[in-house]
Amino acid sequence: MAAFRTTKHILIHALEHGYAVGAFNITNLESIQAAIMAAKTEQAPIILQTSEKAIGYAGLGQMVAMAREETKRTKVPVALHLDHGSGFAAAKACIGAGYSSVMIDASSLPFPDNVALTRRVSAYAHTKGISTEAELGRLVGVEDKVKVSERDAFMADPAKCREFVRRTRCDALAPAIGNVHGLYYGTPKLDFDRLREIRQKVTVPLVLHGASDLPASDIRKCVRDGIQKINIDTDIRIAFTEAVHSFFRRFPRVSHTRGSYDMRTILNLGREAMTATIRKKMRMFGASGKAKSATK
Template sequence: MTLVTTAELVSAASAAGTGVLALNVITIEHAQAIAAAAERAGRPAILQISQNAARYHGGVSAIAAATADIAHQARARLALHLDHVDDMALLRQAPSTGFSSVMVDASALPYADNVATTRQAAEWAHQQGLWVEAELGYVGGKPDAPASAHGAGVRTDPGEAAQYVAETGVDALAVAVGSSHAMAERTASLDLDLVTAIRDAVPVPLVLHGSSGVPLEQIRAATGRGIVKINIGTALNVAFTDAVRETVPLSRDPRRYLAAGRDAMTEVVTGLLELWPSAK
């Protein structure tokens, strides 16, 4: 099946009042697992490659090409998204490497610098036909995190969010409402009233980063209050790593333990994709 765009999937989910999962791709096995799960569940999904994952592969082109090829062969509606980009040179590679969308991450900068950086990047990206996500507030768990994601001072302010969207022209806004990156347990607590207030203040879909640490019932509740794109990464890595650890003592053939990791991720993603009805 031909790749669809992130804009199509987010728009469909938003219209249906549901969510669409954006799942992190680090290895080819991640992409294969996500595609297989989407086929099994009969749901769309966004395959996203972060700037860090691109650096791990020595550049984005190889892992993007492999991921796009897997998506093309899948019998599911899949999109390709470039995530957490603060390197403008990498951003400029997005159109030629198959991405339909990008997340410009200037969230660690002071507000005025965040706006200026994001606006400039969004203007260029829109000229290339890319859908643009950005972040206001600060979702914890990143190496340069200035504070805990659970502190009130790093939460997204609804009024500031409205101003930010107007000034930058972004298509979606990632918000800090209590989630945190790299959580292996679902112990985060979302401020659902804040999600509602931000939704009422801004005209674009909202994005939840760090969703691996959020209880599933809270993810469902958040999608009813304005969260549309839900990013998942750590949950896949936990499943992958646990399966590999169990299988490595049984074989020196990497295909055996990598396949076990891929199968474990497929099971996890299938369950996550079935959180909501499919957005047609």
């Protein structure tokens, strides 16, 4: 049961040492193996995270069991986190299944309702020794059950961030600062002044969602200006898909060549590509080599 570290501990270490921990979305055995392999090779603390859709795909028990088995084989700090939890029931189910932390995303609700739901989930999670993440402001783009049109999107207000953290007692905050889920249309425009202001107003670790497809220079600025957790999903999917595409260009149809229909060959190409992408992100976030001191 004790395979996973607390997310709070991992993120506080990042806050104190000026780097960000990568939170990588996992969906199946291969993505879990890729993430743990990357963490071991880079000696970087890591957060594995699942959306509710990923849990729906693989099964909650299966996801925890696979992550736990892979985590047993490493001394690198690993946490398991629910990404974009939609309500109290989802958060409670993951806490019961052995997750290290849960996000409650009530950012589409009016401010008082977001406060109320986040506070309820935090209060419950804290009785179980589990930390929480919450979101303020709204992101453009499409994610699991979260759809926000361009027009509706708005950024997090720094003063509201302080009030929100104080009232909800969430352990990490994901403020909208111009980031989007998925691929960016045109040049990303993050509001770094806003990020610095939020960093001054709250003491909890800050989370950057929608960090796939951002240029490395923007990522480094975010880490410098106070982000401690960076979520990556889309870039992992792209790495997998491109690697599998390359296989099917080589073998456009099943033939007498045995390798042309061995799913292990196909999935392993995807796994290796995901590992390489995750390692690159860890180096970009400044997390490589931090595992040992984060373990203390």
